[in-house]
Amino acid sequence: MGVLDKAAKGVAVEPTPELAGLLRFALDASSSPLASPAAAIICGDAAASRDPEVYWRDIERSRARHPLFGPMTNNIAPCAFWPESPREQPTTIANDTPALIVSATGDTATTYRGSRAMHGLLTGSRLLTLQGAIVHGVFGEYGNACVDAKVNAYLESGRLPTGNPTCRK
Numbered sequence: 001m002g003v004l005d006k007a008a009k010g011v012a013v014e015p016t017p018e019l020a021g022l023l024r025f026a027l028d029a030s031s032s033p034l035a036s037p038a039a040a041i042i043c044g045d046a047a048a049s050r051d052p053e054v055y056w057r058d059i060e061r062s063r064a065r066h067p068l069f070g071p072m073t074n075n076i077a078p079c080a081f082w083p084e085s086p087r088e089q090p091t092t093i094a095n096d097t098p099a100l101i102v103s104a105t106g107d108t109a110t111t112y113r114g115s116r117a118m119h120g121l122l123t124g125s126r127l128l129t130l131q132g133a134i135v136h137g138v139f140g141e142y143g144n145a146c147v148d149a150k151v152n153a154y155l156e157s158g159r160l161p162t163g164n165p166t167c168r169k
Helices: 005-006 019-027 034-044 051-064 069-074 112-119 138-141 147-159
Strands: 100-104 126-131 166-168
Touching: 019 166, 100 112, 100 138, 100 147, 100 166, 112 126, 138 147, 147 166
Parallel strands: 100 126, 126 166
Antiparallel strands: none
């Protein structure tokens, strides 16, 4: 049984060094060079509630199904203290923008559902899907030869692929 499974069941555990680092980042991302830019992007999209009770209700509602990560992900975050969000109207993008959107079906940071929605709004785009991978950095990071080849071909030629290709993990 994994460390998080044991902890969720009330067993006292010591996190592995990797898990300790991830938890430190998740609970206090101030040490990350990405913390301020990420907050600016996320908090600039929509106003967040400033009422701590809203977060407490969300935490309590999530406890039964997700005892560890429910309270963590529903807790109050920097956006609750962000000034005047959003500061401007969302940018309107022309529907025929020829963009290649690359997404993994298991991406928890930028969801596949969000990628499909963007693809629907950008009618000139193509959606390159990495099926079955739980990963955020798909191109050039994850190491999928199919994805890397298709993106490199697009970057070299400037031509979008035909249809919406799918690569497998």
